[in-house]
Amino acid sequence: MSTYTALNFSALPMLTNKPRQVVKSRNLQDKLSWNENALEVLIEFSGFQPLQVNQALELEKAEALLSATRARYACVVNDAQEFVGILPKQELYGRAAINLARDLNLPHKKISIDYLMIPLARLPIVSKQQLAASRIGDVVATLHRSGHDYLLVQDNGDIVGLIPALHIVEKTGESVQIPHHANSFVEIMQAVRHRETIE
Numbered sequence: 726m727s728t729y730t731a732l733n734f735s736a737l738p739m740l741t742n743k744p745r746q747v748v749k750s751r752n753l754q755d756k757l758s759w760n761e762n763a764l765e766v767l768i769e770f771s772g773f774q775p776l777q778v779n780q781a782l783e784l785e786k787a788e789a790l791l792s793a794t795r796a797r798y799a800c801v802v803n804d805a806q807e808f809v810g811i812l813p814k815q816e817l818y819g820r821a822a823i824n825l826a827r828d829l830n831l832p833h834k835k836i837s838i839d840y841l842m843i844p845l846a847r848l849p850i851v852s853k854q855q856l857a858a859s860r861i862g863d864v865v866a867t868l869h870r871s872g873h874d875y876l877l878v879q880d881n882g883d884i885v886g887l888i889p890a891l892h893i894v895e896k897t898g899e900s901v902q903i904p905h906h907a908n909s910f911v912e913i914m915q916a917v918r919h920r921e922t923i924e
Contacts, residue, residue, distance in 0.1 A: 777802050
């Protein structure tokens with residue numbers, strides 16, 4: 726059995742480049758092996774825009790957009806059209822969203838998505854050159870080590886694409902289980918509060 730190595734990644738400060746439309750590297754019916762080149766699972770931003778939502782958008786409207794486009798995530802931008810985060814569809818009705826609505830004393834559908842998005846600065850990022858010299862299994866090891874479902878890819882200082890864990894599942898047919906761990910004080914407090922409510 727092959728051993729895979731997590732890539733060296735770093736967190737990213739806010740960048741001004743905008744995400745562009747997804748272009749898949751190849752369109753084959755056959756499933757990929759984890760030993761194949763990692764570029765095979767890269768979703769590149771080029772040409773035109775993927776689903777983008779403003780960080781002030783309310784959850785109800787964001788859900789309608791995600792459902793209408795059948796997108797699993799949206800790229801979140803601020804008022805200056807800077808790419809600031811990723812909004813996974815599954816977060817819209819997750820435990821964090823429900824707790825947040827309660828804590829803010831707001832109807833769930835009125836929460837703005839900037840509370841639920843994953844800021845880019847928290848996501849791991851690697852260079853496209855690193856990716857080109859790696860295997861899909863190395864990307865899985867990187868996601869596993871980072872505790873996140875998304876890996877950002879940069880080239881010459883710009884974000885040029887990303888790799889969602891679910892995209893790897895689709896392309897390879899293999900299970901990708903990411904151990905999510907708290908990375909901030911807020912996440913730790915939410916985890917503690919949830920544990921107390923169950924006990």
